[in-house]
Amino acid sequence: MNYYSTRNTSHVVSYKQAIRRGSIGDGGLYFPETIPSFPIEKLSGMTDVEIAYHVLSPFIEEDIDNSRSLIEDMMSALKFPLHSLGQNQHVLELFHGPTLAFKDVGARFLARCLSSVRKADEDTLTVLVATSGDTGGAVAHAFSGVEGIRVVLLYPKGRVSRFQEKQLTTAGGETYALEVDGSFDDCQRMVKSSFADQELSKKYHLISANSINIGRLLAQAVYYFVAYRDLSTNEKVNYVVPSGNFGNLTAGLIAKRMGLPIGTMIAATNANDTIPRYLQTGMYEPQPSVQTISNAMDVGNPNNYERIRHMYGNSVDRCKKEVVGYAYDDKSTEQEISAMYRDKGYLLDPHTAVGMLASRAYREQTSDNSSHHVVLGTAHPIKFYDVIEPVIKEKVPIPDQLKQMLDKPKKAYLIGNNDRDLSNFIGDLPQ
Numbered sequence: 001m002n003y004y005s006t007r008n009t010s011h012v013v014s015y016k017q018a019i020r021r022g023s024i025g026d027g028g029l030y031f032p033e034t035i036p037s038f039p040i041e042k043l044s045g046m047t048d049v050e051i052a053y054h055v056l057s058p059f060i061e062e063d064i065d066n067s068r069s070l071i072e073d074m075m076s077a078l079k080f081p082l083h084s085l086g087q088n089q090h091v092l093e094l095f096h097g098p099t100l101a102f103k104d105v106g107a108r109f110l111a112r113c114l115s116s117v118r119k120a121d122e123d124t125l126t127v128l129v130a131t132s133g134d135t136g137g138a139v140a141h142a143f144s145g146v147e148g149i150r151v152v153l154l155y156p157k158g159r160v161s162r163f164q165e166k167q168l169t170t171a172g173g174e175t176y177a178l179e180v181d182g183s184f185d186d187c188q189r190m191v192k193s194s195f196a197d198q199e200l201s202k203k204y205h206l207i208s209a210n211s212i213n214i215g216r217l218l219a220q221a222v223y224y225f226v227a228y229r230d231l232s233t234n235e236k237v238n239y240v241v242p243s244g245n246f247g248n249l250t251a252g253l254i255a256k257r258m259g260l261p262i263g264t265m266i267a268a269t270n271a272n273d274t275i276p277r278y279l280q281t282g283m284y285e286p287q288p289s290v291q292t293i294s295n296a297m298d299v300g301n302p303n304n305y306e307r308i309r310h311m312y313g314n315s316v317d318r319c320k321k322e323v324v325g326y327a328y329d330d331k332s333t334e335q336e337i338s339a340m341y342r343d344k345g346y347l348l349d350p351h352t353a354v355g356m357l358a359s360r361a362y363r364e365q366t367s368d369n370s371s372h373h374v375v376l377g378t379a380h381p382i383k384f385y386d387v388i389e390p391v392i393k394e395k396v397p398i399p400d401q402l403k404q405m406l407d408k409p410k411k412a413y414l415i416g417n418n419d420r421d422l423s424n425f426i427g428d429l430p431q
């Protein structure tokens with residue numbers, strides 16, 4: 001399978017090249033030349049690993065020799081239970097992986113693919129990633145112990161949860177956590193500028209592990225199929241996706257084009273509502289990000305807008321037939337966490353809570369109670385205990401294994417909010 005730039009369809013590369021380059025430089029992102037179809041009639045009898053294999057192998061098998069064992073290995077630490085709340089309402093719990101966030105899925109897949117395509121005698125590769133909270137932890141964990149690949153991650157100072165910060169700054173080994181005096185958008189901008197610096201980028205073999213990297217995104221299509229199997233239905237299912245950079249939602253759109261019977265894709269955002277506004281007005285007007293309690297979605301200029309726009313041939317009208325969007329403020333999010341805990345005894349993290357609000361809004365708007373709604377549960381509530389405890393006015397018990405992590409000393413490098421500080425830091429790394 002080849003991949004082309006969404007801005008220039010004659011710029012075509014292999015999967016290997018697409019994941020190593022990550023970003024292209026013409027403003028476009030890589031996109032698969034064809035979307036394979038999934039043997040949907042066989043879905044009900046498949047295991048999770050078989051589903052992953054059928055979804056992923058057509059995208060990678062030409063470039064990855066050991067694709068079956070790679071996929072098995074990726075899936076070995078993952079499970080995607082569907083938690084039913086009654087009345088056709090479900091949460092797909094994507095947070096049972098090593099760092100308790102759905103980003104483990106894409107990060108584990110990308111780490112294995114990169115390790116497979118790296119030549120044994122090559123210089124060290126440098127994975128460079130900006131994180132609004134969860135990506136960095138998942139990437140650090142997925143790459144730890146992968147020989148010949150180091151991780152440099154940037155996170156916005158004071159804007160990640162305590163738990164997330166510990167995950168980011170205690171990975172050790174070949175992971176460097178940079179604490180940036182700025183917002184996530186600043187981190188993202190700085191990372192982009194390092195990639196744009198040809199000399200630096202080449203010398204250190206910089207690779208992106210953000211959702212601009214197609215290698216992270218593809219694996220996220222898997223759990224949409226897993227959830228559909230577990231619903232044992234033949235009807236179309238609506239998926240609700242708490243969204244920031246819209247990688248997860250884009251993966252759902254790919255699953256749909258592979259043949260999964262998805263009804264509507266419901267995008268849920270916090271106050272960073274660039275896409276819901278786009279769907280409403282037809283104007284794409286990115287804004288500086290604002291800080292919220294669902295911080296992993298604090299993205300003002302979602303990078304996968306580029307792929308979504310492309311998938312609908314630049315037509316917002318076509319997009320609106322398949323995707324709807326809703327945005328919520330922190331107060332509504334807190335009320336949702338509190339109400340769900342009180343009424344159903346189910347603890348939502350702030351991101352999943354935003355999804356739950358959007359799910360309800362769409363049901364009300366369409367007066368449709370008979371369709372299944374699957375809300376993607378993107379993070380474990382424990383990761384946000386500092387947000388949740390004051391809301392439910394109870395202590396959230398922290399498992400022992402996680403307590404140990406909270407006691408580990410933080411190791412981070414404080415850097416300024418400017419491109420030069422980052423390129424200097426990278427330039428000082430051993431080559």
Ligand SMILES: *Cc1c(COP(=O)(O)O)cnc(C)c1O
Nearest residue numbers: 134244245246247248296378379
């Ligand atoms: C990253 C993240 C999101 C947003 O996912 P995108 O693919 O960037 O839209 C939502 N919730 C949590 C918990 C996340 O970590």
